[in-house]
Amino acid sequence: MTISELDVEYSRALVTLHRSLRYPDLPELAGSSVLSVIEGLGDDLTTVSFSADVADERCLQAVFGFRLAEFVDLSMMDSRLARRTALLAEPPDATVVHTVVLDADGRILGYVGLLGSRDLLPRRLDDPRRTRYPVEVAHGVDLLTPFAGTGLTTQQVFEIKRFCRAGDVPPGRTSERVPWHLILALGRTTQAMGRPLMIGDSRENGALRHLRLIGFDPLVIPGTKPELPRTSLMWESYMVPQPAIPFAGVVPADLAGYLDAIEDGLGAGHDENWQRRTIARLSAVRRQRKAELHTEKETP
Template identity: 35%
Template sequence: MCTTPTSGATRRYAADIVALHDRLSHRHLRDHLPSADLLHEAVRGDGLVTVAVATEHLPHRYLLGLQGFRLAQYLQLGWACEEALHRSAGFCEPLQSLHHDDVHVVTYSSRTGRVLGYLSLTASGDTEPRELRDPDRSRFPVETAHRVDVFDSVPVPDGVRSDQVRELKRFVHSRTLTDKAQRLRVTLELLLGAGRTLVALEPAVRVLVGDVEEQVALRHLLLAGLDVHLIEDTRPWLPDDDLLHLAYTRRGEVKPFVAHVPDRAELEGRVEMLEATLASEDLFAATDAFSGAVRGSTQRTAA
C-alpha cells in the first residue's frame, strides 16, 4: 500500500528505476523493426523518429524499455506506487497486461536515444470478435478502473465489434521535455502516428475509449478533431497493491470517454493536414489552424 510514509529504501529503489530508464538508449529501435511490420514511420531531419508497431513485432528488450519508460514517467508524476514497485522488485510495467496486437506509438531522438513521447492503442483482449453488448466480452482497462460499461452510457454505431474498438492509453511525454515547441512537436508526431495507425488497421477502428483529465489529455483529443463523449460521476478505483492505483487518487478528476473515429477518407485528410502542420516554420500558428479546421467537441453524459 502507498498510504503510509515511504521508507528511504523504497524511495531509493524508485529513484534507481527512474535513473535506469533515463540511461537506456533506444537509438537503434528502428533498425530492429522490419518495414513490413511498421504501421507508421517518420524520420525527421532534426533526429526525431516516430514509429508505430504492434507488441508482437517489438523485440523483447525494446518492449521492456518502453514499459519502463511508461513507468518512469508515472513515478516522476507521482502516479505509480513506489511501495508496490519495490515490493514486487519490478523495473517496468508488467508485460502480462499487454496484448499481442496492442499498438505502441513511440517518438524518440536518434541522436540521444531518449524516448520523448509515447502512446498506446490497446486492443480488447478478446480471442475472437464479440458484440459490444455481449456480457462475455473482455472489459477494457478504463471499464475495469471506473467499474462501468462505457457503451451503456454512450451508444456506438450498430454492428461495431470489440475488435473495432481501441483504448487510447499512456499518452505521455518525457519529463526531460521542457521546451514548449519541442513538446508540441512530439505531441503532433504521436497524433500523426496514431492517425496513420488507424488508417492502416484492419478491421477499421470505429471507436476509441479511455479516460482523461479535462485540462490535460482531453486537449490532445480535441486537437485531433475528435468528438469526445465524457462520462460523468464515476468513481475510479484500483486495489492498493496495483502499481498504478495512485493514478486515480493523485490526479485531478479522471473521466472515461468514448469517441467515434472518422471514416478512412476523413482520417487520411487529417493525416495529410498534420503532416503539413509539422512541416510549417511556425508550428504554433499551424497547429492553431489545424485545430480550427478539424474542430473537436465535448459532450457529457451520466454514468
C-alpha cells in the first residue's frame, strides 16, 4: 500500500470512528462547566456550551475528536500529518468555550469553539507585546488595534474556531437547523461575557453571514494572503482559490433581540419555510434597531 493510500484509509477510518460515537450523557458529563443548554425546540437537538477549564476529559476528547475527523473529511486538515503523528483527536489548544449540537442519540452534529488569549495577564488591544491570535498570524494582520478605544483587554477577545456541521448530515431540516443552534448558543454564551470582541475568518456564506444576520457590523480585511507552515494541521485550509477573510466585531448591544428571534424561529418553525421566516424576522429586528438609532441621533 502506498503512502497516499495509507492516508486515504486513515482518513476513512478516522471519520467512520468519530461519526459512530455517541455521547448521550455529555450534558451531564459537562456538569458545572455548562454555560448554556438549548433544547425542547421540537427538533430533537440539544446544544450545549461548556467551559473548557473545568470540563470532564471525556467531553474534551469528544469535541477534539469531532474537530479532527470533520476537518480531515473537508480536506481542511492535513490527513498525512495527522496519520504520521497517530492522531485520533485534534491536539488541545487555547479554546475556552466549546459548543456542540447533539441529536437524540447523542451524536455530535455541529461544533463551534471560542479561543481565548494566551497572554497570562490582560493587555491593551494595541499593546505590541500581546500574543497574536491564530487568525492574525495566518493572515498577517492586526485585528485588535482598531478596537483599542473600546477599553477592552486581550482577556475580552475571543476567536471563533472550527464552525462546522458533520459532513454526512443529509440536506433537509436538521442540516439547516444545526448552524442556527450553534449561533444561538454562541450568542447566549457571549451575552454572559459582557460585550467582548469577536474575531475570526470566514467566507461570506459561512459564519460571517450568520454574524451579520444577528446585528454584527464587523471590520473585514479583504485581499490577505493567508498561509500556515506545513507543520500545522490546518495549512491546507488556505490552499484554495478563495480563502476565508479575517474579521473582527464587538458583540452588538442589542444582541438579545436577535437571539430571541432565532429561538422563536427554531421553536415555531417546523415546515419548509421556517428558515426564510426566521431570516425575515432578523432583518426586521435590524431595521427597527437602525430606525431607533436614527431617532436617537435626531433627538436634541
